[in-house]
Amino acid sequence: MKTNKRLSAKSILLLLLSMSLVLVTACSKGDSSSSGESGKDENGNYKDKLKISVASTVTVKDGDMDNEFHKYWMDKYNIEWDYNFVEWDSWGEKLRLWINSGDLPDVAVWDYVHGDAMNYIDQGLLYKFPDDWKERWPNVAKAYSLTGLGDKLEELTGGTYILPRPVYFENKPADPLTNQIGVIAIRKDWAEAVNFELKDAYTTSELMEYARLVKEKDPGKVGSKLVPISYKPDDVLTNIMMPNSAHSRVESAFYKGEDGKYKWGPADPETLTGLKLVQEAYKEGLLNPEFYTWKSSEASNNFRVNGTAAVMSLGGLASYRQDVDKDMKKNLNLNSDDVVHTAIVLGEDGKYRNLEQVNFWSALIFSPDISKEKFERVMDLVDFSVTEEGQMILNMGFEGTDWKYGENKELISLLPEGTSVGDKYPGRFEGLYLLGDDFSMINPAIKQEYRDTAVKHYQNKAKFGKEGGALALYDWDVQLYDSKAKNQATFNYAEEYTNLILQDGDLETNWKKWVESKQSLVQPVLDELNNLKK
């Protein structure tokens, strides 16, 4: 039926008004939780349930959230998580996109880059903490003060925008503290079979000698699948380049030389020494012919999953060693204690090189649009998480169920032999602030032997580093210096070195040409740094 009824002016106005109201409501942030009240009832429980988005690199698979552990944190803080898993390989990239586009989740773990941090703070892309936060969340403040970076950033920016994550809090394993990287694992049974001596530290040449013996004798009978040294480009940088040139990495490339002038490490002769060793290893077939295509865990999987590698990069945490143990048992039906030996790597001159470890790694950041109530709720959680009780729950599970105190107050795990709290409660991302490195030193769920070995490596690193070593010191002047030139002179060294050793022709000539080609970007940074203190 056709109608010719026309709407009156009033009804059109009303319709438009209601439509605009709908639009305004739909387009507004709709955060009903930004009341700014303490958010707790008379019993101290949180009144409103808050949905909080969080991003971190902890893998959380489907179903991982359905356990007592996650329920505990959600109930305690009356929150519902909107978890965003970030792959290691795209971590920096994804966070950059989120931060710059204003899409940062409420709270995120960020791979701290100083230049970016200064830019973001300058542009208002990160949440500014209230001035009294240290009084309100004293446990966080205590851990924060150990990082060093927090105070330095406050001096530069006049406030707190970032929570650098402390590596060690109560259980520092050595002094000076070195970076955990630079620990390798070798097949102990193969070493014994080819009469290769087991030691706590090897030079690169010694490791290559071992790899040659394995390649020649193939003690594991793995045939053409054998990878004597299973490194990806990043591992090559850590375990061949760095032991020979402490300033060959992006973290330490610009450094103050003995003459007080700033230098660029990749142009040092030590870097050429490292490159020569890498090329030798590649040409002899000790590295895989296509190691440069490997990403994530492809290289280490040859050792721990496929059982086809003689050497892999491991890292210094006891938990890493425990993971190898589990992987080998599961995939190769091998007891890793019988087949794995770990060691640190020295330079060809016998000196030990690594990065001096400042006590932070990555940072916790908040969206500039986070509501006050959500921010406070997360900070309450973080504050509890760094307390002894919080750490015990995060790292051990629940007292009486997953662990107990022994007669001498020692920690006893109640988990089935060979399992960890990670197996029972996977994806424990709630440990947002304090890194697991600290607790892994005393975690009874990790075999005592692995913990002792981890401490031994840290102590050896410190000892060798002090006694004639060449640790790359953490230079706050360089690290906190930010300029367009410095940002432009940031290179992917693992990729650059790989490309150099694969090029045809004389390596030294190619390296010199490469150094020369980078000067238009490097020299302005050196000039700026050298003029810094004038």
Next chain:
Amino acid sequence: MKPAALGPTKKPHGRSKFKKLASEIKKNRMTYTLLIPGLVWLIIFAYMPMGGLSLAFKDYKANLGILGSPWVGFENFKYVFRDPTFIDAVWRTLYINIIKLAVTFPVPIILALILNELRMSRMKKAFQTVLTFPHFLSWIIVSGIVINVLAYDGLVNSTLAILGLPTINFLGSESNFIPMILLTDIWKSAGWGAIVYLAAISGIDQDQYESAQIDGATRMQQMFRITLPNIMPTVTIMFILSVGGLMSSGFDQIFNLANAATKNVSEVLDVYIYRITFQSSTDFSFSTAVSLFRSLVNMALLLIADRVAKKMGGDGLFR
């Protein structure tokens, strides 16, 4: 049919020109209405974002926005041209794309001519489907297949090893990189590209073929004397458009097939822009300056190609 006006005509005055256009639109209002969605799309997604190009001359701050960020003149370009990898990337992009143009551009034309000669329509359709299918695969999938096939332990090298032949380093060889780019590009895009030419071929007046057959022309002669000349305007336009894109190379393809070993031959301008934007400290002004430079060169190339095509007696893009 009314013949076109002969002899010199008076150039219409501005006002009368507008009137003529208005009456033209009024007369063909249904056709022009169909133009609106496309026009709106173009304005929103192609012209309005152009305002962002001003970032190339600003020190962009997210909190100040594009309009509020301070002007810095050509400061960003100073940093762009200081970077030797940028200069290298420009030349590399041109080099790869000129080779691509020379090698891959004729392939869809040849393919269309061959497909047009197939008389069994079922076979023709089957071939067309098989050849078009790769277009619908993303470069991530294609590169995954290529890497698996060409790796040291991949299909090709395993076969070579079984046959007792030496294996070939496909993925890490600089000299193999460009042939790999060309081959994969042809495999993925030629079938799809041929559709445009097949459409042009289908528009050819069939009387021409009948006359040629009566005159005793062979099929080869028909192909070269009738089909090819008739699709030349389409070929010219496609060529001009390809030249206009010489500074933009297939990012997905190169990004997914490249690795550290082929860095010196694979970092084209698009990969460079990606690297400086997302893999190092973000500087949108710097990235925009690089993109603007690329667009300007592309536009210059497009205009030159158009002028050359007209000089050679063909049709250009712009009247």
